[in-house]
Amino acid sequence: MPEIVLALSPHPDDAEIFCGGTLAKFASEGATIQIVVATDGRKGSFLEESDELAALRAEEMRRAAATLGAEPPVLLGFPDMELDTLRPGVLREQFVRAIRRFRPDIVFAQDPYALHEPHPDHRAVAWAALEAINCAPLPLAYPQHLGEGLQPHLVREKYFYGPELPGANKVVDTSAFVERKIASVAEHRSQVVFLVEGIARQVAMAGLDIRQVAGRAAGSALDLLAFGLRSQDAAVGAKIGVAYAEEYRWVRYHPLVEAALRQGGQA
Numbered sequence: 001m002p003e004i005v006l007a008l009s010p011h012p013d014d015a016e017i018f019c020g021g022t023l024a025k026f027a028s029e030g031a032t033i034q035i036v037v038a039t040d041g042r043k044g045s046f047l048e049e050s051d052e053l054a055a056l057r058a059e060e061m062r063r064a065a066a067t068l069g070a071e072p073p074v075l076l077g078f079p080d081m082e083l084d085t086l087r088p089g090v091l092r093e094q095f096v097r098a099i100r101r102f103r104p105d106i107v108f109a110q111d112p113y114a115l116h117e118p119h120p121d122h123r124a125v126a127w128a129a130l131e132a133i134n135c136a137p138l139p140l141a142y143p144q145h146l147g148e149g150l151q152p153h154l155v156r157e158k159y160f161y162g163p164e165l166p167g168a169n170k171v172v173d174t175s176a177f178v179e180r181k182i183a184s185v186a187e188h189r190s191q192v193v194f195l196v197e198g199i200a201r202q203v204a205m206a207g208l209d210i211r212q213v214a215g216r217a218a219g220s221a222l223d224l225l226a227f228g229l230r231s232q233d234a235a236v237g238a239k240i241g242v243a244y245a246e247e248y249r250w251v252r253y254h255p256l257v258e259a260a261l262r263q264g265g266q267a
Contacts, residue, residue: 002026002157006104007035008095008132010125011044011080012061012073013188018161019108020068020181021174021233022246026106027069028177035065035073036098038091038125043080044194054080056190064187067180074098083124091124095132096142100150106157107133111249114162126162133158160249170250171236175243178233182226196221199228 005026009015015023015035027033041057042049058075065073076094083091099107109129110122117123135141137154145151159170174181186192203210214227230244237245252258261267 001029002031002105004032004034004102004104005106005108006098006102007033007108008098008110008125008129009035009037010083010110010119010121011039012037012041012057012075013064013185013191014110014122015108016064016068016181016184016188017229018110019159019246019248020184021177021244022159022172022248023070023108024068024177024180024184025172025174033065033068033070034098034102034104035061035070036076036095037061037073038076038078038083038094039080039121040075040077041080041191044191046194046197049080053190057188060188060190064184067184067187069180081121083128084120086124091128092131092135093142095128096136097145097150099132099136099155100145100153103153104155106159107155108159108161109133111160111162111165111167113165113167113249114160115164115166117163126160130160156252158251160251161246162249165247165249167249168247170248171240171245172248173237173240173242173245174233175237175245178230178244181233182229185225185229186222192221192225196224199224 005023007015007019007023023033040054042054044057045053061073061075065071078086110126112126112130133155137152139152200210203213214224233244233246236247237243258267
């Protein structure tokens with residue numbers, strides 16, 4: 001049972017969409033959940049970007065985290081859709097700092113080896129998170145952290161998520177938490193409209209009616225998004241015979257350590 005869980009997220013809403021059920025499950029079992037969000041999300045709109053949208057997305061993120069049972073999120077505030085233009089190592093250092101600050105047993109992050117990930121922010125966070133996890137226990141990596149009272153920290157378990165995971169090896173039953181997950185995503189009200197509008201434009205381009213895609217769920221934007229989330233998690237749940245689940249590439253120790261655990265019957 002983890003005591004502290006850290007999720008490293010590209011945008012407000014990503015952690016909730018990809019691993020919200022598992023985070024809610026850990027929170028219900030007594031774990032402290034910390035979410036670090038890299039960007040300000042100001043470009044998550046089909047209208048115009050603005051400081052007002054960035055402020056709104058920050059507030060939505062705070063409400064969503066509370067709904068999951070998480071602590072108030074850490075918002076790094078980097079410009080949306082520009083993480084790939086940062087100076088090399090900047091994002092990695094921020095994630096190392098977060099790992100050393102919160103000292104998590106488990107880290108959730110986008111998998112850099114996931115297939116078909118088109119978003120540059122997602123790819124940037126995925127690689128920075130992987131590198132940070134590996135740098136965080138090394139005392140000579142960012143030694144200035146020592147002067148701030150941040151000690152090296154080795155993360156025990158890593159849960160990597162993504163749209164397609166060729167190395168997926170762990171499915172978590174989230175049936176009891178799917179509604180809390182949907183409620184947390186619903187707090188991102190500006191994004192519910194934005195995400196559904198993106199699908200609606202594709203439906204129209206394909207010459208379809210929205211009811212051909214979502215059936216009875218073709219009502220409000222939230223109804224459509226909830227339908228999509230349930231469909232996504234039901235497909236994963238079917239793999240292990242449960243109603244809803246989330247899937248990960250799960251990594252724990254070095255392969256030599258894992259082999260020794262298996263030989264000793266402790267895996």
